Amino acid sequence: MSVTTSPHATVATGPPRTPRAHWRHRLAERGVDGQLWLLAPAVLFVVLLFLYPFFYGLGLSFQPTKGGPFSDYARFFGDAYQRGTIWTTLGLALPAALLNVLASVPIAYRMRGRFRGKRLVTILLVVPITLGTVLTAQGLLNFLGPTGWFNRVLMALHLTDEPVRLVHNYWGVFFSLIITGFPFAFLLVLSYLSGIDPTLERAAATLGAGWWQRFRTVTLPLLMPGLATTFCLTFVLAFSVFPSAVLVGNPAGETRVISIAAYQAAYEQYDYPYASAIAMVMGAIELVIISVVLLARTRLYTGSSGGKG
Amino acid sequence: MVSVTGIPGTGVPGVGPARPRRRLVARPAAWLVWGAVIFFFLNLLGVVGSVLVSSFGRQWFDTWLPEGFTAKWYSDAWHQFTLGQVILVTLEVSLLVVGLSLLIGVPAAYVLARRSFPGKRAAYLVFLLPILMPPITYGIPLATVLYKFGLAGHLSGVVLANLVPSVPFVILTMTPFIEQIDPRIESAARMCGAGLRSMFLRVLAPLLLPGMLASAILVLVRTVGMFELTFLTAGPDSQTLVVALYYSMSAAGIRAQQSVDAMAVIYTSMMLVLLVIALRYVNPTQLVARVKEEPEP
Amino acid sequence: MTGTTPGFSQLRLDGVSRRFGSQDALAGLDLTIRTGEFIALLGPSGCGKSTALNCLAGLLPLTAGSIWQDERRVDTLPPERRGFGMVFQNYALFPHMSVRANVAFGLRMRRLPRDEIRRRTAEAIRLVRLEEHAGKLPGQLSGGQQQRVAIARAVVLEPSLVLMDEPLSNLDAKLRLEMRTEIRRLHQSLGLTTVYVTHDQEEALSLADRLVVLRAGRVQQIGSPQTLHTRPANWHVADFMGYRNLWPMRAVSPQGALVAVEADGFRLVGDPMGDVAPGDAVMAGVRPEDVRVGEPGEAATNTMPAEIEVVEYQGRELAAEARTATGIRVHLRTDRRVAPGDAVALSIDPERLLVFPSDSDEAPSAPLADPAGARLAEPGLVG
Structure with missing residues (x-):
C-alpha cells in the first residue's frame, strides 16, 4: 500500500489525482478497509498456534533421529503392527460415523416440528456430549462389564447364558463412539432439518407427492449438504478416538488406533520426529476422507433451503 | 399433533388421502423411532447410573446393587x-x-x-x-x-x-x-x-x-x-x-x-x-x- | 419539531459513481437538491437507485465523484457524521429496544440532555401516532406500525436530509396508500428535504416534487411529475412511466411540428420527442388512457379499426387489450362497456402519441405483435 501512495508512483502513472483517495477507493471497492483489522488477532492466533506448529511438526517428521528424510514414514508403513493402526482406526471411525448420521436422519425427521417434551429430549441428548469420552469409558466399563447391568439384563431375559464380552475389545470402543457421537450427529441433523422450510414439503404434498417421494425428492436433497457436514464432524470425533480406545478397548491389540501409536512414539519413546510423522499420516488420511466428502458436497445444491432467516 | 398440522413426516409410504388411516399406519414407524431413542437413553442411563451407584457403594461385586452405601x-x-x-x-x-x-x-x-x-x-x-x-x-x-x-x-x-x-x-x-x-x-x-x-x-x-x-x-x-x-x-x-x-x-x-x-x-x-x-x-x-x-x- | 432546520441550502451530487467489480452500478449521477425538496429516485430493480441512496447516506464508498453540502464536501464523511436520517426498506428497527428507545437512539448518540431526549422522542412518537405502543418491542408491532417507528426514528433528529429506501414496498396495498399520505403529510408539515427511492412510478409521481429516473446506473431524465408524465425523455422512461403501448415503427415524413410514422402499411401521426428524420426507426408510445374507443367505421387521423380481445374490470373503468387489423396489440382504458370480440375504432390524439428515436436494437417490454414487429426489429432497419 505504501508503494501506491508514494508520490513517485503517482508521478509515474501520469494523470494528476489525489493518490490517497485513489487507493482507498480502489481497496474499498475490493472490500479492503480498516475493518479488516478485526481479523488480525484471529489470523495471528491461527498462524502462531496452528500453522506454525503444524509446519514445525511437518519439518520435524522429515528429520528422523536416524536415516534419510523419509525413513520415519518408511518405518511406519514398513511395520505391519504400526501400519495396521490405520485400518483399525478406519474400521472404528467410519462405521461409527455412518451409523450415527444414518440413525439420526429418521429420528430427527420424526422429531422436528414441535411436540411436548422435545426440549427434554434434546437436553438429555446433550448430556453425553458434555460428559466426553473419558467418563463414558468409565461408565461403559461398569455398565457393559461382565457383571454390569447390561449383561445382567441379558441373562435375566435368558438371551445369553454367560456374560457377553463387550469391553476391552472393539465393541467397547464402538459403543463409546456411539454414545458420544450419536447425540452430536442428531442435534446437527435436527438443526439442518429445521432449517428447511416446511412449506416446501407441503407444496410437494399438494402436487401429489407421497410421504416417501416428498422425503426423497424434496427434503433429502436439501438435507444432503448438511448430512455431509455432519458426517465430517462426526467422523473427526470418531477418528481421533484416544482415551476410550485405551480405557475400554484393547490398546495393545484390536483397538490400537493410530493416535495410540502417535502417543506412544512421543511420550513413551520420546521420538518426536517419528511421532510427528505418525501424526502427519493421521492428518493426511483424515483430510483425504473429509475432502472426498466435502468435494461430493459441492456437487449438491447448497443454496437457500427456503428458511426466512 | 403431526396429522393435525399436516406436517409431513408421519412415516407413511403410499399414503392414502384419508386422514384417519394415515394416522394408524403412522404408528409403527413412530414406535420404531421412539423405541430406538428410548433404547439409547436406557443405555445412557445405565452408563451414567452405574458410575453413580458404584461411587456410593461400599462393595459391589456380582450383584444388581452394591452391598451397602457410603459417601466415604x-x-x-x-x-x-x-x-x-x-x-x-x-x-x-x-x-x-x-x-x-x-x-x-x-x-x-x-x-x-x-x-x-x-x-x-x-x-x-x-x-x-x-x-x-x-x-x-x-x-x-x-x-x-x-x-x-x-x-x-x-x-x-x-x-x-x-x-x-x-x-x-x-x-x-x-x-x-x-x-x-x-x-x-x-x-x-x-x-x-x-x-x-x-x-x-x-x-x-x-x-x-x-x-x-x-x-x-x-x-x-x-x-x-x-x-x-x-x-x-x-x-x-x-x-x-x-x-x-x-x-x-x-x-x-x-x-x-x-x-x-x-x-x-x-x-x-x-x-x-x-x-x-x-x-x-x-x-x-x-x-x-x-x-x-x-x-x- | 415545529419547523425545519435547514442544514444547507443545496446538496450537490457531482458525478457520483459506484462500481461493483467491473459493473457500473451507478455512473456519474449529477443532481442538485434544494432544501425542502422531495426527490424521488425511480427505476426498475437493479437500476442503481438504492446504490445512489447508499452512496448519499455514506453506507457505500463512492468509486468516483463527490457530494457537496453547499461548500462542504460530505462524501468523505462517515455516515454518522453526515447528519442525515434514513428509513430502510425492511425498517431495520433495533429488535432489542422498545419503540421509545428506538426513536431516542439517535438523540442519545448526540448526547442531548435527558429532558430534551424525552420531550423530542415523545413528540416524534405522537407525530406518527404511536403513543399507545411506545413501550413495545418492534417484534410486537404490525408492519405499518414498524414503518411509523422507522420514520419517527429518522425524523426525530430533524436531519438536514431524509433518505427513504422503498419504505412502502413491504406493506400491503391499502396500508401503502395510507402511509403514502402519511409521508406526504409529514413532509409538508416538517418540510424535511427528502430523497425517496422507489420502483413504483405512481408512488413517485404522487409524492415527489422532482423525479430522477435511472436505468442501468444512468440518469435517464430529471424533472417534475408533470414533465415525466407527459414528456418522457426517451422510450425507456416512457415504458417505465406507464406508456404500455410502445410500437417499433419507422418515421416517414414531418407534418408541421408532428411526424408521420408507419409500420406494415399502418400509419399514425405523433409528436416527435427528439430528432426524428424520415427513414429513422422510432418507438411510438401512448398511454392506455389516451387511446380513445369509438364506433367502428369512424375515419379520422390516427384512427384504426380493432377487435377487443381481453377485458379486465377495474372499477369505473375497464382495462382492455385490442388487436388492430394489422396485428398490433393495443392496451387501452375506457369507461365504455366493451366486451371481448367487439369491433371498435381506436383513435389517438396526435399530441398524445409520442415518437421517440429508437436508440438501440433492444426491444421494449411491450413489443408489437408478430410480423411487423419482428421485421422492424431487424438490425438492418434500425438506425
Missing part, C-alpha cells in the same frame, strides 16, 4: 487426587480459554460474516482446519513447540493449546449468528449518528449477546471436557479434572475402583452444572448450530 469414597477421592487443586486449575483454564477465544473469535466472525474481501475463502478454510483435524494430529506438534518454548507443562501452555479448537469454534458459531442479524440495522444505527464504537457497543453487542453466551458456554463445556490437548500439554500442576480422571483410571488397581467412580461423579456433576447454566440461555439445538424454530401454521 468421595472424601477419599478428594484427598487422594487433590481434587480441590485440580478443579481450581480446570476453572482457571476454562475461563481463560473462553475469554480469550471470544476476544479473538468474535471480531473475526464479524468480518467473515459481513465483508467480502480477497482471500476470504482461504481465511475461512484456515480457521476451519483446527476443527477438522483430530486433536492428536496437531496436538503432538503443538505440544512439541510449546515444550520448545517452555510453555507446556504450565497453565499457559494448556490454555494456549485449548485455544486452538476454541477460537475456530467461536468463529464458526458466531458467523451464522451475525449473518442473520440484518446489516441494515447497523446502517440504521450509523444513520442515527452512532459511530463505529457506539454501533458495536449499543446495537451490535446486545444483539450478539445471546450468540456470544451460547458459544462461550459451548467453549466452556468443550474445554472442561477436552482431554487430548490438555493431556498432551499439562504438567503435574496443570492437570484438568478430565485428565486427572484418565490418569487415575489407567492406573486402575492402585486406587479403589469406587474412588475413581467418585471422581468421575464429581466431574459429571460439574459438567451437568455447566449444562444447566448453558440451557438457561440457549436452546440445546442452538448449541450445535443456527436453528430457526419454525412457527406452527
Whole structure:
C-alpha cells in the first residue's frame, strides 16, 4: 500500500489525482478497509498456534533421529503392527460415523416440528456430549462389564447364558463412539432439518407427492449438504478416538488406533520426529476422507433451503 | 399433533388421502423411532447410573446393587487426587480459554460474516482446519513447540493449546449468528449518528449477546471436557479434572475402583452444572448450530 | 419539531459513481437538491437507485465523484457524521429496544440532555401516532406500525436530509396508500428535504416534487411529475412511466411540428420527442388512457379499426387489450362497456402519441405483435 501512495508512483502513472483517495477507493471497492483489522488477532492466533506448529511438526517428521528424510514414514508403513493402526482406526471411525448420521436422519425427521417434551429430549441428548469420552469409558466399563447391568439384563431375559464380552475389545470402543457421537450427529441433523422450510414439503404434498417421494425428492436433497457436514464432524470425533480406545478397548491389540501409536512414539519413546510423522499420516488420511466428502458436497445444491432467516 | 398440522413426516409410504388411516399406519414407524431413542437413553442411563451407584457403594461385586452405601469414597477421592487443586486449575483454564477465544473469535466472525474481501475463502478454510483435524494430529506438534518454548507443562501452555479448537469454534458459531442479524440495522444505527464504537457497543453487542453466551458456554463445556490437548500439554500442576480422571483410571488397581467412580461423579456433576447454566440461555439445538424454530401454521 | 432546520441550502451530487467489480452500478449521477425538496429516485430493480441512496447516506464508498453540502464536501464523511436520517426498506428497527428507545437512539448518540431526549422522542412518537405502543418491542408491532417507528426514528433528529429506501414496498396495498399520505403529510408539515427511492412510478409521481429516473446506473431524465408524465425523455422512461403501448415503427415524413410514422402499411401521426428524420426507426408510445374507443367505421387521423380481445374490470373503468387489423396489440382504458370480440375504432390524439428515436436494437417490454414487429426489429432497419 505504501508503494501506491508514494508520490513517485503517482508521478509515474501520469494523470494528476489525489493518490490517497485513489487507493482507498480502489481497496474499498475490493472490500479492503480498516475493518479488516478485526481479523488480525484471529489470523495471528491461527498462524502462531496452528500453522506454525503444524509446519514445525511437518519439518520435524522429515528429520528422523536416524536415516534419510523419509525413513520415519518408511518405518511406519514398513511395520505391519504400526501400519495396521490405520485400518483399525478406519474400521472404528467410519462405521461409527455412518451409523450415527444414518440413525439420526429418521429420528430427527420424526422429531422436528414441535411436540411436548422435545426440549427434554434434546437436553438429555446433550448430556453425553458434555460428559466426553473419558467418563463414558468409565461408565461403559461398569455398565457393559461382565457383571454390569447390561449383561445382567441379558441373562435375566435368558438371551445369553454367560456374560457377553463387550469391553476391552472393539465393541467397547464402538459403543463409546456411539454414545458420544450419536447425540452430536442428531442435534446437527435436527438443526439442518429445521432449517428447511416446511412449506416446501407441503407444496410437494399438494402436487401429489407421497410421504416417501416428498422425503426423497424434496427434503433429502436439501438435507444432503448438511448430512455431509455432519458426517465430517462426526467422523473427526470418531477418528481421533484416544482415551476410550485405551480405557475400554484393547490398546495393545484390536483397538490400537493410530493416535495410540502417535502417543506412544512421543511420550513413551520420546521420538518426536517419528511421532510427528505418525501424526502427519493421521492428518493426511483424515483430510483425504473429509475432502472426498466435502468435494461430493459441492456437487449438491447448497443454496437457500427456503428458511426466512 | 403431526396429522393435525399436516406436517409431513408421519412415516407413511403410499399414503392414502384419508386422514384417519394415515394416522394408524403412522404408528409403527413412530414406535420404531421412539423405541430406538428410548433404547439409547436406557443405555445412557445405565452408563451414567452405574458410575453413580458404584461411587456410593461400599462393595459391589456380582450383584444388581452394591452391598451397602457410603459417601466415604468421595472424601477419599478428594484427598487422594487433590481434587480441590485440580478443579481450581480446570476453572482457571476454562475461563481463560473462553475469554480469550471470544476476544479473538468474535471480531473475526464479524468480518467473515459481513465483508467480502480477497482471500476470504482461504481465511475461512484456515480457521476451519483446527476443527477438522483430530486433536492428536496437531496436538503432538503443538505440544512439541510449546515444550520448545517452555510453555507446556504450565497453565499457559494448556490454555494456549485449548485455544486452538476454541477460537475456530467461536468463529464458526458466531458467523451464522451475525449473518442473520440484518446489516441494515447497523446502517440504521450509523444513520442515527452512532459511530463505529457506539454501533458495536449499543446495537451490535446486545444483539450478539445471546450468540456470544451460547458459544462461550459451548467453549466452556468443550474445554472442561477436552482431554487430548490438555493431556498432551499439562504438567503435574496443570492437570484438568478430565485428565486427572484418565490418569487415575489407567492406573486402575492402585486406587479403589469406587474412588475413581467418585471422581468421575464429581466431574459429571460439574459438567451437568455447566449444562444447566448453558440451557438457561440457549436452546440445546442452538448449541450445535443456527436453528430457526419454525412457527406452527 | 415545529419547523425545519435547514442544514444547507443545496446538496450537490457531482458525478457520483459506484462500481461493483467491473459493473457500473451507478455512473456519474449529477443532481442538485434544494432544501425542502422531495426527490424521488425511480427505476426498475437493479437500476442503481438504492446504490445512489447508499452512496448519499455514506453506507457505500463512492468509486468516483463527490457530494457537496453547499461548500462542504460530505462524501468523505462517515455516515454518522453526515447528519442525515434514513428509513430502510425492511425498517431495520433495533429488535432489542422498545419503540421509545428506538426513536431516542439517535438523540442519545448526540448526547442531548435527558429532558430534551424525552420531550423530542415523545413528540416524534405522537407525530406518527404511536403513543399507545411506545413501550413495545418492534417484534410486537404490525408492519405499518414498524414503518411509523422507522420514520419517527429518522425524523426525530430533524436531519438536514431524509433518505427513504422503498419504505412502502413491504406493506400491503391499502396500508401503502395510507402511509403514502402519511409521508406526504409529514413532509409538508416538517418540510424535511427528502430523497425517496422507489420502483413504483405512481408512488413517485404522487409524492415527489422532482423525479430522477435511472436505468442501468444512468440518469435517464430529471424533472417534475408533470414533465415525466407527459414528456418522457426517451422510450425507456416512457415504458417505465406507464406508456404500455410502445410500437417499433419507422418515421416517414414531418407534418408541421408532428411526424408521420408507419409500420406494415399502418400509419399514425405523433409528436416527435427528439430528432426524428424520415427513414429513422422510432418507438411510438401512448398511454392506455389516451387511446380513445369509438364506433367502428369512424375515419379520422390516427384512427384504426380493432377487435377487443381481453377485458379486465377495474372499477369505473375497464382495462382492455385490442388487436388492430394489422396485428398490433393495443392496451387501452375506457369507461365504455366493451366486451371481448367487439369491433371498435381506436383513435389517438396526435399530441398524445409520442415518437421517440429508437436508440438501440433492444426491444421494449411491450413489443408489437408478430410480423411487423419482428421485421422492424431487424438490425438492418434500425438506425
